[in-house]
Every structure is written in structure tokens, then in C-alpha cells.
Amino acid sequence: MTAAKPRLHVLLAGPRGFCAGVDRAIRIVEEALKRHGAPVYVRHEIVHNRFVVEGLERQGAIFVDELSEVPDDGQPVIFSAHGVPKSVPAEARAREMYFLDATCPLVSKVHREAERHHARDHHLLLIGHEGHPEVVGTMGQLPEGAVTLVEDVEAARLVQPPPGMALTYTTQTTLSVDDTAAIVATLRERFPAMTEPSKESICYATTNRQAAVKAVAARSELVIVVGAPNSSNSVRLREVAERAGAPRAVMVQRGADLDPSVADGCATVGISAGASAPEILVQEVIDRLRERFDVTTEDVTVAIEDVTFRLPPMRVPA
Template identity: 85%
Template sequence: MTAEKPRLHILLAGPRGFCAGVDRAIRIVEEALRRHGAPVYVRHEIVHNRFVVEGLERQGAIFVHELDEVPDDGQPVVFSAHGVPKSVPAAARQREMYFLDATCPLVSKVHREAERHHARGRHLFLIGHAGHPEVVGTMGQLPEGAMTLVEDAEAARRAVPPEGAALTYTTQTTLSVDDTAEIVAILRERFPDIAEPSKESICYATTNRQAAVKAMAARSDLVIVVGAPNSSNSVRLREVAERAGAARAVMVQRGADLDPAIAAGCATIGVTAGASAPEVLVQEVVARLAERFDITTEDVVVAVEDVTFRMPPMRAVA
């Protein structure tokens, strides 16, 4: 006689997974491959997800760290969704490369806002994580010294801008909404005349995914975040889950990485995915849990996303 499986209720966060910027970036690589054939070169991971990257590699994409690894063979070069410093397209033009910029349009808006503030003579505080590709790209829009990176609340308390400079701030698009609010409050207290950005820099997808996690965290004995360890928005989801009341929160890259025993003793768990993780990986996790548990699922939806971004113009096939 087969032993009865223990019951497990799974809360599925909505929205979760791919955002419009990630979807657009992947489609740019796929369309370049369709039009021009392999290889298509991609500077850095197009998005922070190995499943996505390896899938594109199988189609003929070649991922490189820098442009000097790309031969002069006339094939397209794609810049990742995180954005690049101005020096990168400048170098591509100098070599007469055919390049496609897959920078998320919401990241590009941050770049243009930074340029406008700089043109008005303001020094920018950039709230973000050192070394993240998006931060490197944003800082690379302005001359060196035009921005001060602020990584956390302590850095906000210590930051020393140029003496007498008019100030403003902007942010990486994938930050914790709550952490960023704390940092901004500190900057406002220290610098009462600091100019406000014209709009929120943290993107809608980051905000929505964090709100969905908050909505299910307090009901969850465990929250599983599907995402890569180098994905900023995925790491933030795990942190948000813990702060919002989940007894425990973990990250996995896909179902094969999950030991279902982690949910032993749990009655209800939450599952979500970072903006660069495809839905197929969420379903892998659910299927993996179903091997050990008798599962039921419930959608916890806080927003419905219908955002789409237009593709950039592409060269006609010769």
C-alpha cells in the first residue's frame, strides 16, 4: 500500500517571472539570430539567468565579456538588458560594428534623467550596488566624479558630495523598495534642498514582485524564490520575504536544484520568481514539490502587468 503524501498548499505570487524588459532583450537576440544567422555576439549575460543564457547559446549566441573578444565578421553584437556605459557603443561605432542595444527602456530612462540633472549642474547620488552591471552602465553615462554611489543606509549617512553642489538622486531599478525609502529619507534629512527625481526609478516589475511577496509572506512557512544568485531583483525578493514575515526564504535556480525535503513540516509555502526567471522554472519547482507532497495551489495576485516594449530597428537581411 502506497503511503499517503503529506499535504502542502502552495501560494503562487502574481506577478512573477519575466518582465517586459527581459522579454524584449531575449527577443532581440532571437530575432537577430533569425535574421542574420549564427553567431550573434552578446556582451555580458543578456539577463541574469543561466537557463536563458544556455538556451540562447544553443541557438547560436556567443556571450563575451568585452567587445575586444568579438571578431570583425559583420555579425550583430547585442548589449545586455542592464545597460552599458557610453564608452561601449562608442567603441562599437569606432570599429563599425553592427550593434543592437537591448537595454531595458526603464533603465534607459534612468540614464536620460541622469544626463538632464547633470546638464542642470546637479551632482547625483546613485543608490545601488557597486559592480552590478546596471550601476556600471548608469555611472558610465556621466563624466567620472559626477555621481556618488550610495549602497546602503550607512553609506547615505557618510556620503560627502562636492562642496556647494546642487544635489539630486536616482536609483538602480531593481532595489528593495523599503531599503531605498530608508536611504532616501536619510539623504533628505542630511540635504534638505536635494532635488527630487521626476519619477520613481525602481521599475514597476520590481515593485510589483516585491508587493506580491509581501502579500503571501506572512501566510508562508517557507518562501522559495526562483532566480539566479547574481540577479539583484531575485535576491531582493528573498530578503523581502524574510522581512515580511515568512518563517524562512530560500533561492533556487530551478527544480533540479531543490530538495523537496526543505518543505517538510510546512503547511503553506510561497513560490515566486525574479524578473529574469522564465515560468518554466517555476513549474519545475512545483513539479519537484509534487513528487513528495499532495499539493494544492493558490494564486496571490496584487497586479496584472500588460506592459510591452517595442523592439529596436534592425538591419534588413541582405
């Protein structure tokens, strides 16, 4: 007689997974492939998820690090959802490339606001992670020296912006809401005249996913976040889960990466997914847990998302 599997209750954080910006970026690549055929070139990972990237590669997308790797064959070139410095489309225009910009519209709003503040002779304090593509893209909207990056509270205590200049701050869209609030508070204390963004820079999807993971973490002995290690919003979800009361929080890219024994001894486990992780990978994780446990699931939804973004105009094939 087979021994009964131990019971495990899984709390599914909602919202989780794809956001409107990620969905739009992927659809741009797929539509370009439909209209123009393979290959379609994509500068950097369209979103930070290998499952998504490999799926697009199978359809004919070729991912490159720089435009110098793209031949002059007239096929579309697509910029990733994270945004690019102004130098990138300038290079594409100089080479007369047909390019499509898959930058998330909410990242583009940050870019335009940075330009407006620069036009008013404000120095920009950008809260974000050095080297992240979104940060590179935002800093690349303005001349060198016009932006100072602030990564954490310690940096906020020490940063020395150019003397005599009015200051404005903005943020990477995928940061921890709580961490960012602490950084902003430190900056405000030091620079009381600093002006704020006209709208919250951290995007709705990041905020909602962090609120949802807090809701499940408070009831869970373990939280599993589905996402890629180079995905900022996914890494933040794991950190938020730990701080919100979950004794443990782990991140996996898909079900095959999960050792289900990690949940041994747990009665309740929470699951969430970063904004670039498709729902199929969440289901893989649940199926992996079912191999070892008698799983029941419960949706814990803190917000309903109905945001959609239009695709950019595309050239009609010859």
C-alpha cells in the first residue's frame, strides 16, 4: 500500500507573472516575425527570462548584445523592454536600420520626465541598481554627468551632487517599494528642496506583485518566487517575502529547478512570479510539488490588473 503524501496548501499570489509591458514586448517580437519572417534581431534579452528568450529563438529571433552584431539585411531590429540609451536608436538611424522600440511605456515615461527636469536645469538623482539595463537606458537619455546614481540608503547618505544645482529624483521601475521609500526619506532629509517625480516611478506591476507576495508571506512557512536571477523585480519579490514574515524564500527559474523536498515540514507555501515569468512556469512548480505532496491551492489576490499597451506601428512588408 502506497503511503499517503503529506498535505501542502499553496497560496498563489495575485497578481503575479507577466505585466503589460512584458506582454507588449513579447508581442512586438512575435508580430515582427509574422510580418517579416526570420530572422528578427533583438538587442539584449527582450525580457529577463530564459524560457521566453529561448521560445522566441525557436521562432527565429536572434539576440545580440550590440547593434554592431546585426547585418545590414533590412530585417527588423527590436530594442528590449528595459529601454536603451539615446545613442542606440541614433546608431540605428545612422545605419538606416528598420527598428522597433519595445521599451515598456512606463519606462519611457521615466525617460521623458528625466528630459523635462534636465531642460529645467535640474540634476537628476536616479535610484536604481548600477549596470541594470533599465538604469543604463535612463542614464543614457541625458548628457554624461547630468545623472547621479543612488543605489541604497548608505549611498543616499553620502551622495554629493553638483553644488548649487536644483535636484530631482526618479527611480528604476522595478525596485523594492519599501527600500525606495527609505532611500527617498534619506535624500529628502539631506536635500529638502529636492523635487519629486510628477508620478510614482515604480510601476504598478512591481507595486502590486510586492503587495501580493507580502500577503502570502505572512501566512507561509516558505515562499517560492518563479523568476530569473537577472530579473530585478523577481529578486525584489524574494527579498520582500523574507522581510514580510516568511521564514524562508527561494527563487527558481522553473519547475525542473525546484527540489520539492525544500517544502518538507511545511503546511503552507506561497508562490509568486516575477513580471517576466510566464504562468506556465508557475504551473510547472505546482506540478513539481505535487510529485511529493497532496497539494491544495488558494488564490490570494490583492489587485486586479487590466492595463494593456498598444504595439508600435510596424512597416508593411514589401
